[in-house]
Amino acid sequence: MRITTVGLDADDTLWHNETIFRLTQDRFRALMGEVAAPEELDARLAAVERRNLALYGYGVKGFTLSMIETAMELTGNEAPARLVADILAAGREMLAHPVEPLAGVDVALSRLAERYRLVLITKGDLLHQEQKLAASGLGDYFAAVEIVSEKDASTYARVFARHGTGAAEAAMCGNSMKSDILPALAAGAFAAHVPYPLIWAHEAADAPAGHARFAELASIADLPDWLGRLG
Amino acid sequence: MRITTVGLDADDTLWHNETIFRLTQDRFRALMGEVAAPEELDARLAAVERRNLALYGYGVKGFTLSMIETAMELTGNEAPARLVADILAAGREMLAHPVEPLAGVDVALSRLAERYRLVLITKGDLLHQEQKLAASGLGDYFAAVEIVSEKDASTYARVFARHGTGAAEAAMCGNSMKSDILPALAAGAFAAHVPYPLIWAHEAADAPAGHARFAELASIADLPDWLGRLG
Numbered sequence: 001m002r003i004t005t006v007g008l009d010a011d012d013t014l015w016h017n018e019t020i021f022r023l024t025q026d027r028f029r030a031l032m033g034e035v036a037a038p039e040e041l042d043a044r045l046a047a048v049e050r051r052n053l054a055l056y057g058y059g060v061k062g063f064t065l066s067m068i069e070t071a072m073e074l075t076g077n078e079a080p081a082r083l084v085a086d087i088l089a090a091g092r093e094m095l096a097h098p099v100e101p102l103a104g105v106d107v108a109l110s111r112l113a114e115r116y117r118l119v120l121i122t123k124g125d126l127l128h129q130e131q132k133l134a135a136s137g138l139g140d141y142f143a144a145v146e147i148v149s150e151k152d153a154s155t156y157a158r159v160f161a162r163h164g165t166g167a168a169e170a171a172m173c174g175n176s177m178k179s180d181i182l183p184a185l186a187a188g189a190f191a192a193h194v195p196y197p198l199i200w201a202h203e204a205a206d207a208p209a210g211h212a213r214f215a216e217l218a219s220i221a222d223l224p225d226w227l228g229r230l231g
Numbered sequence: 232m233r234i235t236t237v238g239l240d241a242d243d244t245l246w247h248n249e250t251i252f253r254l255t256q257d258r259f260r261a262l263m264g265e266v267a268a269p270e271e272l273d274a275r276l277a278a279v280e281r282r283n284l285a286l287y288g289y290g291v292k293g294f295t296l297s298m299i300e301t302a303m304e305l306t307g308n309e310a311p312a313r314l315v316a317d318i319l320a321a322g323r324e325m326l327a328h329p330v331e332p333l334a335g336v337d338v339a340l341s342r343l344a345e346r347y348r349l350v351l352i353t354k355g356d357l358l359h360q361e362q363k364l365a366a367s368g369l370g371d372y373f374a375a376v377e378i379v380s381e382k383d384a385s386t387y388a389r390v391f392a393r394h395g396t397g398a399a400e401a402a403m404c405g406n407s408m409k410s411d412i413l414p415a416l417a418a419g420a421f422a423a424h425v426p427y428p429l430i431w432a433h434e435a436a437d438a439p440a441g442h443a444r445f446a447e448l449a450s451i452a453d454l455p456d457w458l459g460r461l462g
Binding site for chain 1: 283286292295327357
């Protein structure tokens with residue numbers, strides 16, 4: 001058995017993302033301070049996001065629309081002046097936010113790229129993810145980029161067949177058990193979970209118990225050695 | 232010379248799209264009737280869309296955000312009750328709108344798929360374009376689907392290299408001179424323009440004068456014969 005191809009998640013695996021969402025959500029709480037208590041606001045926003053997910057998919061534009069919809073619901077459509085404009089501005093600032101690679105990513109990708117075909121596999125807004133990759137300066141490490149609307153087992157099977165030698169000779173690395181690890185294992189690939197301190201509520205899931213193709217790593221810096229030990 | 236691969240645009244080439252945007256814009260005019268004259272509203276919306284294009288890219292979610300932003304600007308952020316909720320609802324209805332293939336598309340694709348590798352090449356929201364293709368029932372004709380953030384010459388060179396035998400042996404068909412025809416020709420491909428009765432202001436461009444690899448066709452039904460005559 002040999003690994004030829006390594007898939008890498010982007011948001012919260014290569015660079016900070018959930019932090020930016022949380023900061024925006026803090027700002028949303030402040031904007032809505034007169035209208036709703038923080039816990040009520042968070043619960044309502046999460047419900048609106050869940051309801052819209054099938055229609056909007058993942059990414060900042062859908063999140064911005066869901067914040068506006070939440071504000072309208074909680075104000076009975078009578079939003080105070082500037083509120084909607086301020087939410088729009090917060091969304092635009094998320095899209096224009098500088099990309100900050102996580103510690104150790106550049107060195108790890110450099111080591112991995114010497115030995116494996118690297119494929120970026122990410123959800124989110126197409127244009128925004130392309131822009132973040134360009135801004136990160138990490139683009140040259142990747143042989144291919146796949147921005148997908150959903151990450152399930154068939155997604156990984158298709159991507160590793162297209163850009164590698166199939167899922168059985170591939171490994172996936174990411175911060176989301178639900179999106180990066182469990183479906184990649186189900187497709188027959190190896191998978192390494194590198195947790196990020198924050199996780200979006202919709203992405204939480206339990207670790208697979210005692211799976212032979214799975215590892216929990218403290219940092220992406222540990223990925224090259226783990227892959228090396230696989231053969 | 233032989234053609235091995237045919238790229239097809241989606242919106243307003245395979246199915247109605249601009250019509251749905253225009254109907255939504257009519258609805259936006261009605262919603263904003265107390266606030267702005269139709270011409271002023273259209274001009275302001277076009278300016279906001281242009282300003283946001285680099286950040287939002289193409290698609291319904293960005294269009295919805297731009298309608299809301301336009302409404303906020305024109306009301307001095309004091310939007311009447313329900314206005315923002317109505318714009319959000321209009322956006323969601325666009326995303327859930329049934330897909331109506333254009334006349335002749337199914338038969339034309341069926342003929343083309345017998346002889347060429349068909350590749351769908353489209354801009355817009357990733358999830359929404361995938362959903363429209365699934366809803367259209369046309370997905371099985373395509374060997375590959377490329378949803379891209381921009382259509383320039385390098386896009387066509389890359390897509391026809393990845394999914395075919397290069398741009399020199401490929402033809403592109405679409406309704407937009409600016410996005411489908413001129414960059415495909417620049418990449419070295421053949422290109423057939425099939426106009427749609429409506430065109431988004433940002434997509435208008437002049438036809439190439441007397442280009443050997445270009446044809447203007449009245450309908451996609453004429454595409455198989457044109458390609459057949461090429462060899």
